[in-house]
Amino acid sequence: MKHTIAVIVENKSGVLTRIAGLFSRRSFNIDSLSVGATDNPDYSRMTITVNGDRDILEQVIKQLSKLINVIRVSELDASESVERELAVIKVNADKESRSEIMQIVNIFRAKIIDVSHRSMIIEVTGDEEKIDAIVQLLRQFGIKELARTGKVSMVRGARVIKA
């Protein structure tokens, strides 16, 4: 069972290590983790996808909350949140395949951000399934390189998660 949590932390050196260390020490599984500054530069926001049952999730939240640099931990219910991931994909592209790739890019509302004789780089955002799908389709041309960000997530509507 996958759960998404948003963690607001103090923007200080070593905080990421503390969180990663906690996960490995307590044998919690991280599926993905993304981190960046919030509107307030004193704080960063992490979005962490955790694999495990309810009891594990509860322990993860409680143990994270114990870290001194962690300000807030909230579970994000997938049905009430928007979730996005970004991927950049360098794919083989020659004269023959280029137009077919561009069609796929259009269908996924992705973007081509670099073109050369033999390859191009595609940028795509969306939820995990969408990215999995385009990666799957592009495989036939030969993916040379792939970089994904990990998920960021936010609750729809008025509810706000901040420090």
Added chain:
Amino acid sequence: MSQKMTGAQAVLESLKREEVDVVFGLPGGVLLPLYDAIYQSDIRHILVRHEQGAAHMADGYARATGKVGVCIATSGPGATNLVTGIANAYMDSVPMVAITGQVNTWLIGKDAFQEADITGITLPITKHNYLLRSAKDITRVFREAFFIARTGRPGPVLIDLPRDVTVDEVEFSWPEVELPGYRPSFKAHEMQIKKAAKALMEAERPVIYVGGGVKYARAERELIELAVKINAPVTTTLMGVGCFPEDHNLSLGMLGMHGTKYANYAIQESDLILAIGARFDDRVTGKIASFAPRAKIVHIDVDPAEVSKNVRVDIPVVGDAKNALQGLLKEVKPKGRSDWNEKTEGWKKDYPLRYIPDMNIIKPQYVIEKLCEIAPDAIITTEVGQNQMWAAQFFVHKDPQKFISSGGLGTMGYGFPAAIGAKIGRPECDVIDVAGDGSFLMNSQELATAVVNEIPVKVAVLNNGCLGMVRQWQELFFDKRYSATILGRTSPDFVKLAEAYGAVGLRATKPSEVESVIRAAMAVDRPVVMDFIVSPAEKVSPMVPAGATLSEILELEWCDADQYCHLEKIYAQGRKEILGQEGF
């Protein structure tokens, strides 16, 4: 009234403001500026002979006094020598501040001489840690560190202090603690208290199960009041020993692997367990799936992460033990004696802790009984192994600050330096380290510390010529193949060892000599090592084999044939568990 001073002076001023009167440490290159400031201050510094000793002394001091213990070590090897002591304090929630020297900030990360990433190393064994990068942060960080160490669930905090930070000049200030991410719980939720009280009132077979949390909250009085008011029997963990007077008729003593039969039976038969400041450790619960099968569980703990970590909890009460107990006392009504009291007291009569006395060989249990008789009010510290269990079982404990033992980590070599720390914190008390011949050697160099600083602690070595607890398991689970556990006569002569350091050494080889040796040791105002040559084959009894249910507790000396077969079966299972189990 701002005042310019060096970073090192700011450290000393911070310690003074935190009312630290003693620190335990050993200097080194990067600490020269700090030690120069110590030299010029009036703080008491105890020079140790190994940094592990400093950490355990700070720990023993903290447990005996309730204050934050402070230890200091230099960068690199000094800092890594503290690691065991910090891990020990972390596992047992001991308030401690460890100060380590670090190389100059511009050298950090360059593999400089005596550089070790001590904040990285201690990340999983500290409540929090800091690497100071600027002298202006010193006072804030020290204030935060002490606050974090002593509040909520206490624990060790490490401050890594680069050399240049201690030299730089700084304007002294004493800022208020502002930690937006740290909100230790204190006040228990009223609704939960009411629910807990109702469950207690409805229970027919309640047991109160007490851990170290009651000691740290200084909630012993409230505990006794509650137990008496509702006539509920009380059992304690190793960390909780002394929280409830063991000579009280409601006391069931210690539970778990080497607990009393009656405590374990009571837990298994109870319909309600009130756990207070205890964490359902595997040494306490036995086989977790069959732990207290009929009981509803109420769990009072200051650390929300402990609730439902190891067992499912029906009624969690997050908060300080004293606060929660005061709340409960208001809610519960007095309850008279019941069949349950008859039953648990019957078990107490039928299955007392016992051993077979001997006229010719000293039984280790006998030594503990004699210590208790002669020095009933002494602070007892322990090493780890059989000595520790016998000290817990056969001394009648009444004060949690007077039983000091390494519980969570089980650190051999803890007891002696902890005794020194305890004696410094409570000079009016007799302090006795109950030791094994294996454990004592792990920090016996601190005899020098005790002698030089005139700290008259006593060590009672239960000299059984082996790493007894491990040998016991080998006897039971490994067909008596004593791999690397027989010390025989390879230990030094402990009497001469003591004398070499300038301490007093005494020896008893016959039961008739035990009392006079103890009396002689207690009579001198100097450090004493008592070498008791005890029976080598003695086992700690009773015992719940690893992986067995608490009620499958066995008396190792009194097995009848049926039980013996049963025991063999469990041992066969236990062996698998042991082989797959790290640590001891």
